[in-house]
Amino acid sequence: MTALEFDIISEEAIRSGRATDAYFDRTQETLEHAGKNPHVVAEVTADQFPDGEFELLAGVKDVAALLAGHAVDVDAIQEGRLFDGGPVMRIEGPYLEFARLETSLLGFLSHASGIATEALKIRQAAPETSILSFGARHVHPSIAAVVERGALIAGLDGFSHVAAGDLLGKNASGTMPHALLLAFGRGNQEAAWTAFDAAVDAEAPRIALCDTFSDEKDEVLRAAATLGDRLDGVRLDTTGSRRGDFAHIIREVRWELDAHGYEDVEIFVSGGLGVSDLRALRELVDGFGVGSAISNADPVDFALDIVEIDGEPIAKRGKLSGVKEVYRTREGEHYVGLRGRPGPTDSELLLKPLIRDGEVLDRASFSVDAAADRAAYDAEKTGFGTKTDTNR
Structure with a gap:
């Protein structure tokens, strides 16, 4: 008798892009048929602008493992940092290098960040x-x-x-x-x-x-x-x-x-x-x-959107075109601005190089202990857990 198998998507399916939504397969077929593979900048965001409700970023390690070996450059906020609006990750390269990976990429970030955010609320409730x-x-x-x-x-x-x-x-x-x-x-x-x-x-x-x-x-x-x-x-x-x-x-x-x-x-x-x-x-x-x-935390509702094609700003309705940077201000606030424009005085640039031409740059940043240190620092800096809107 053949043993029953678990309903678990394999690692090979995830890495190969088979763990995707069907319309990304159709998109790849269409673009390849048309001979199109534009150079794009895509950003992963939950909210366009800061609203004071910080969330804790997790899942970056798995995304790095997913995108490693693909001809893309990636910048990301480090795991364990708190974010509030604007991109947490930026991907630049030929679109078909990562089009079919979007479903898994968002899943990695959304579920892990939701869990980590709720865990941080618990931590702050009894520090x-x-x-x-x-x-x-x-x-x-x-x-x-x-x-x-x-x-x-x-x-x-x-x-x-x-x-x-x-x-x-x-x-x-x-x-x-x-x-x-x-x-x-x-x-x-x-x-x-x-x-x-x-x-x-x-x-x-x-x-x-x-x-x-x-x-x-x-x-x-x-x-x-x-x-x-x-x-x-x-x-x-x-x-x-x-x-x-x-x-x-x-x-x-x-x-x-x-x-x-x-x-x-x-x-x-x-x-x-x-x-x-x-x-x-x-x-x-x-x-x-x-x-x-x-x-049982709700996943963070991340989306991946193209914001530039072949050097020209572009976005669908309801999204902000152009490549962005995000900052932590001296007062602990989150700030979003266009890349190439000055940021707030004495602020920290949060998006940092993660992958260059498919090579993961800083594996040490995936240390759980280091991420926990960053979370504790940001929680104190931003006042996370001290306001009613972060204590649901």
Whole structure:
């Protein structure tokens, strides 16, 4: 019997341009038949003008891998930078060199940037508290690494997906699900915690899940008594419909731990948490696990538009013709202007060379850690997360 296959587009299909919309195939056929292949400048934008709603750019590494080897020059804002209107990427070269790659290119940028932007909102909601990404289960497994990479670029402290960790060169985090407690049966939570402690590598933290069968306070004290000094922390993952006033529950748990001499046991919480939850709970806990608020982010609505053909400005209706530059001003604002015209005084030019004649110039810029540093810098510079319009 032939094994069923997963519905996953292959890397070869993406690189070859087969992962495209049909009308790009028709366009290539038509232009080749007509003997036309104009030299164009195309720009990738989400908004034409700044509106104060910054978003975090991600997915540039995959676009570089897609365009490498093609006879084009590419300038781009670096991954981990915040943008607000105007192009995040500029492609120059013969149109047919990249026409069929547009669908994949936009997909790489749109999905990754949406995830990274939401993760940055989460990061800014609890800047001093440990946060892990738990959202890979909400997306197709083929893009789990996109979710976890976006979370790291936004500055989160870790993630849960093992295979994504293999790809990103990072160790996945996490201890136990409710299934482990259920497998040992009601009333046997101590046996589950003890078995975990005996089986799992000593480097993994001993964080006991404490809300499976009974009151959180009850299970927390039982876990502390069972594991003693070996217990690093407890996790509360109570379903929203059953937890009532979560802040009050956490305060009770902290009180009882302290009252019984377990001051060093930390408290971690998870389960459908979003920005407002983190703000409300950040002073009460030592860490968060955040899932769907990150992984279910809406993609950024990028479009790719030709703005110059054979040296002449051109654009479709509703788009701005001419090649543009984007700047970060000294005050932290975003500015868009025509290339070749002066930009704001003491501003930083954001579009930087990425590819020249098909060769990727700066592979080091794809470091996740470097991108996270850029995101933290830009978040402070622009005030990201301090305004209501960035806290949805």
